[in-house]
Amino acid sequence: MALLKRLAELDRPQVDFVLDGQPAIALQGDTLLTALLCSVDALKGSDFSAEPRAGFCLMGACQDCWVRLEDGRRVRACSTLIEPGMQVTREPGRQP
Amino acid sequence: MSALVETDVVIIGGGIVGASAALFLRRRGMEVALIERDYCGSRSSGVNFGGVRRQGRPLIQLPLAQRAHAIWNDLPGHIGIDGELVRSGHLKLARSDEDMRSLERYEAETRGFDMGLELLGEDDIRRRYPWVGKSAVGASLCPADGHANPRLISPAFAVAAKRLGAHVYEQTPVVRVEDAGDDFLVTAGDGLRFRAPWLLNCAGAWAAGLALQYGEPVPMRAGHPAMLVTEPLPVFMTCSTGVEGGGIYARQVARGNCVIGGGQGFALDDRRARVDQQAVVTLLRQATTLFPSLHGAHVIRTWSGTEGYLPDRQPVIGFSRMRRGLVHGFGFAGGGFQIGPAVGDVLAELVCEGASRTPIEPFSIQRFQHVAA
Amino acid sequence: MNSTHVVIVGAGPAGVRAAETLVRKGVAPVLIDEGMRAGGQIYRQQPQGFSRPAKALYGFEASKANAIHVCAEDLASQIDYRPKTLVWNANADTLDLLCDDRFEQLGYDRLIVATGATDRVLPVPGWTLPGVYTLGAAQIALKFQGCAIGDPVVFAGTGPLLYLVAYQYAKAGAKVTAVLDEAGFSDQCRALPGLLRQPSTLAKGLYYRAWLLANGVRVEQGASLVRIDGEKRVASVAWQQGGVEHSLPCSAVGFSYALRSETQLADLLGCEFVWSPLNRAWLPRRDASGRSSLEHVYLAGDGAGIMGADAAEMAGERAALAVLQDMGIAVDGARAEKLERGLAQIERFRDGLEHAFPFPEGWAAKADDALMLCRCEEIRVGQLRDVVRAGAVDINRAKALCRVGMGRCQGRMCGAAAMEIIACESGLTIDSVGRLRGQAPIKPLPFAVGPDA
Numbered sequence: 001m002a003l004l005k006r007l008a009e010l011d012r013p014q015v016d017f018v019l020d021g022q023p024a025i026a027l028q029g030d031t032l033l034t035a036l037l038c039s040v041d042a043l044k045g046s047d048f049s050a051e052p053r054a055g056f057c058l059m060g061a062c063q064d065c066w067v068r069l070e071d072g073r074r075v076r077a078c079s080t081l082i083e084p085g086m087q088v089t090r091e092p093g094r095q096p
Numbered sequence: 097m098s099a100l101v102e103t104d105v106v107i108i109g110g111g112i113v114g115a116s117a118a119l120f121l122r123r124r125g126m127e128v129a130l131i132e133r134d135y136c137g138s139r140s141s142g143v144n145f146g147g148v149r150r151q152g153r154p155l156i157q158l159p160l161a162q163r164a165h166a167i168w169n170d171l172p173g174h175i176g177i178d179g180e181l182v183r184s185g186h187l188k189l190a191r192s193d194e195d196m197r198s199l200e201r202y203e204a205e206t207r208g209f210d211m212g213l214e215l216l217g218e219d220d221i222r223r224r225y226p227w228v229g230k231s232a233v234g235a236s237l238c239p240a241d242g243h244a245n246p247r248l249i250s251p252a253f254a255v256a257a258k259r260l261g262a263h264v265y266e267q268t269p270v271v272r273v274e275d276a277g278d279d280f281l282v283t284a285g286d287g288l289r290f291r292a293p294w295l296l297n298c299a300g301a302w303a304a305g306l307a308l309q310y311g312e313p314v315p316m317r318a319g320h321p322a323m324l325v326t327e328p329l330p331v332f333m334t335c336s337t338g339v340e341g342g343g344i345y346a347r348q349v350a351r352g353n354c355v356i357g358g359g360q361g362f363a364l365d366d367r368r369a370r371v372d373q374q375a376v377v378t379l380l381r382q383a384t385t386l387f388p389s390l391h392g393a394h395v396i397r398t399w400s401g402t403e404g405y406l407p408d409r410q411p412v413i414g415f416s417r418m419r420r421g422l423v424h425g426f427g428f429a430g431g432g433f434q435i436g437p438a439v440g441d442v443l444a445e446l447v448c449e450g451a452s453r454t455p456i457e458p459f460s461i462q463r464f465q466h467v468a469a
Numbered sequence: 470m471n472s473t474h475v476v477i478v479g480a481g482p483a484g485v486r487a488a489e490t491l492v493r494k495g496v497a498p499v500l501i502d503e504g505m506r507a508g509g510q511i512y513r514q515q516p517q518g519f520s521r522p523a524k525a526l527y528g529f530e531a532s533k534a535n536a537i538h539v540c541a542e543d544l545a546s547q548i549d550y551r552p553k554t555l556v557w558n559a560n561a562d563t564l565d566l567l568c569d570d571r572f573e574q575l576g577y578d579r580l581i582v583a584t585g586a587t588d589r590v591l592p593v594p595g596w597t598l599p600g601v602y603t604l605g606a607a608q609i610a611l612k613f614q615g616c617a618i619g620d621p622v623v624f625a626g627t628g629p630l631l632y633l634v635a636y637q638y639a640k641a642g643a644k645v646t647a648v649l650d651e652a653g654f655s656d657q658c659r660a661l662p663g664l665l666r667q668p669s670t671l672a673k674g675l676y677y678r679a680w681l682l683a684n685g686v687r688v689e690q691g692a693s694l695v696r697i698d699g700e701k702r703v704a705s706v707a708w709q710q711g712g713v714e715h716s717l718p719c720s721a722v723g724f725s726y727a728l729r730s731e732t733q734l735a736d737l738l739g740c741e742f743v744w745s746p747l748n749r750a751w752l753p754r755r756d757a758s759g760r761s762s763l764e765h766v767y768l769a770g771d772g773a774g775i776m777g778a779d780a781a782e783m784a785g786e787r788a789a790l791a792v793l794q795d796m797g798i799a800v801d802g803a804r805a806e807k808l809e810r811g812l813a814q815i816e817r818f819r820d821g822l823e824h825a826f827p828f829p830e831g832w833a834a835k836a837d838d839a840l841m842l843c844r845c846e847e848i849r850v851g852q853l854r855d856v857v858r859a860g861a862v863d864i865n866r867a868k869a870l871c872r873v874g875m876g877r878c879q880g881r882m883c884g885a886a887a888m889e890i891i892a893c894e895s896g897l898t899i900d901s902v903g904r905l906r907g908q909a910p911i912k913p914l915p916f917a918v919g920p921d922a
Binding site: 003004005006007008009010012028029030031034037038041042046047048049051052053054055056057058059060061062063064066072073074079081 | 503505510515516517518519520521525570587588597598599600601602603605606609610611613614615616617618619620641642643701702720721731844845846847876877878881882912913915917
Binding site for chain 2: 558560565572574739859863866869870875876877879908909910913914915916917
């Protein structure tokens with residue numbers, strides 16, 4: 001279920017991407033954080049207890065929104081724009 | 097106002113050597129004052145790589161390393177914590193046939209030291225350590241070596257010494273060392289003064305000044321090992337790892353962070369050091385080749401420290417040749433963490449018994465006497 | 470053309486005005502910015518292809534925001550502008566950069582540091598739940614992405630952003646359930662004399678609150694966040710007011726306690742730091758002109774003390790004038806003096822703001838041992854208290870022993886709170902628990918590296 005709610009800029013072109021292997025839809029100009037959190041409610045599991053996290057500062061400071069791309073690169077979801085066909089994977093974090 | 101502390105032994109330097117000397121002196125019933133300019137274990141002893149490694153040390157260090165090994169085996173008994181010590185094994189990789197021959201020679205030469213080295217071929221590595229990159233063609237494994245957290249362990253030696261009654265003075269810089277008859281008179285910050293018949297010089301990279309004061313100049317220079325740590329990653333690196341010929345070493349802690357060292361940083365000033373971009377980029381490249389699982393991971397901190405290096409990369413351990421009651425223990429060339437506790441024990445032994453049961457002759461300060469001439 | 474290399478870090482209001490001032494005198498600087506487009510956080514531009522007018526994004530500040538954007542656009546062709554570039558380390562004459570996973574080094578003769586600010590956070594139980602964001606984050610979600618952090622949403626904490634963000638959300642059509650203002654009514658009365666120095670800012674604050682009240686938004690003063698509850702995401706928020714606990718269901722919470730300066734770069738450069746009681750933080754020392762303790766380093770904007778966007782513009786221009794003066798280029802001395810007077814006036818106003826939005830000094834005493842303090846390393850308040858009780862009353866020593874502030878964010882989110890805990894537990898004053906030292910990299914560096922640029 002979505003965490004964020006879109007209030008404006010709704011008529012941007014759609015962008016198809018893949019989230020955890022499933023097709024997903026975002027809007028052009030979305031950050032990965034927006035794209036993901038408009039369909040799911042977490043971006044990653046925390047490192048030491050796999051608690052759900054969904055970012056915090058949205059300005060590249062808190063480092064709590066890293067996600068993985070298909071080529072193995074990992075990026076901050078809040079400061080990376082979605083691109084068509086991107087394959088984004090959420091990392092589950094580690095159970096203690 | 098100047099308080100005078102009269103004691104048996106004054107130790108200058110609260111790194112792992114000085115702090116363990118304090119601990120082992122207390123065990124032998126001596127009164128000890130341990131003086132540290134910063135916090136105990138906050139300099140090289142606390143910021144080193146954390147390798148608890150015998151493999152790769154020169155033969156002359158192995159008796160000390162074995163003695164240290166026994167202390168490490170009962171770490172909680174000595175300092176009350178396990179300090180994240182893991183006997184992961186130490187894997188030394190060969191990246192060429194020539195390197196492999198060098199590992200084979202080392203194995204042959206060190207059989208008497210009970211390290212149980214195991215030589216591994218390329219297939220063994222692929223099977224047992226699939227996380228090692230293709231550039232490794234062979235390796236030597238020391239199964240009982242490992243790694244630990246120096247940030248926790250080095251301060252804990254001072255805490256343990258304190259618990260046994262050592263007087264520990266942190267954030268107390270030594271201002272002056274003078275003679276008072278046969279005794280030493282040490283003046284430190286805040287007007288503190290100490291008087292004792294024994295003085296241990298455990299001041300690490302800053303120890304040469306005191307040696308010089310007593311007519312024993314040593315050609316020590318400062319080195320600054322470059323170090324970095326990754327964010328927490330899924331555990332893959334099951335051994336502490338180095339390469340023959342040096343250049344890079346790595347370990348992964350239980351929390352998942354990989355600590356990677358290699359190359360040199362630079363000095364910001366007399367006390368502080370830092371890693372530059374060249375060293376970081378080189379380390380990143382080498383590390384991804386050697387450990388492909390690091391692809392996509394991030395470095396979250398880099399650091400360096402200030403370590404004392406003598407030209408032969410061997411420490412100075414033992415009695416001063418010029419001043420009765422002065423004992424040196426410094427200059428570990430970046431390799432003092434594992435043997436540090438044994439050196440502390442040896443220094444205590446020298447003070448209390450007049451001799452070390454572990455051979456330390458190769459580390460005598462006398463080897464630099466030509467420097468004085 | 471002068472061959473001196475002047476570098477500006479940060480393309481917010483301070484950095485942009487600094488660049489403009491230099492260009493006007495024929496000095497073309499390098500302007501480095503982490504953002505995709507100029508404007509900083511306060512005047513952050515929405516991505517290409519978005520269509521809302523400036524008025525909708527920046528409200529009363531629309532013309533100022535526009536002016537900065539237009540200025541930055543004009544400058545782009547005249548200077549070496551490098552967006553999406555991180556300065557991850559700095560030495561006496563060189564900056565280490567990272568852009569698109571590529572490393573590069575950049576020499577400088579003179580450097581203007583305009584690194585801005587992030588929200589100051591004091592953890593509360595549940596603050597790591599999805600749906601909890603800083604006030605700054607809530608504003609960025611709306612301004613930069615047209616999104617609300619949730620609906621319905623509760624805003625809490627202190628600082629000028631509190632009522633502004635609530636107002637912007639409500640205007641944009643989000644359901645704002647409540648605004649929980651940590652400050653009480655009496656705090657605001659005490660602050661009035663100082664606030665009156667800048668009547669327009671005061672008026673804006675009053676306007677937002679009045680608008681919220683008029684539009685049926687619940688506004689509670691003297692309300693302290695107690696807890697954010699929820700299983701996998703925010704479900705409700707609890708606060709305390711006059712000794713009574715209240716709670717409300719909501720799906721998101723935005724909270725913070727004013728702003729904190731991003732000082733890592735100044736720290737790595739070796740700038741001298743001084744304690745600022747007003748900011749309750751260690752800040753790089755700067756004089757009225759923006760000169761730091763280092764000969765070739767200048768400080769401008771919120772990165773060296775929180776004074777707001779208007780002050781940042783002035784400080785950026787003033788620092789650039791100082792650079793020009795130090796290069797032996799004649800500048801308008803009267804202009805420099807006017808800027809300094811303006812900055813001094815804003816500083817006095819800031820005093821008033823601190824009274825209006827007082828720091829919740831009782832936070833540390835109330836914090837439970839189980840409270841998550843460091844969200845990166847997942848260190849709880851009790852773990853920090855343990856090492857403090859064992860003697861680690863210096864923040865760097867405490868970090869070494871219990872890992873607080875040691876994670877990916879380098880203590881940005883928990884550092885201020887950790888200092889409060891140490892001070893409270895040790896009985897020392899907040900300015901005597903030491904300063905969390907910066908360590909390179911300023912932000913994480915990737916292993917997957919491309920060839921050197």
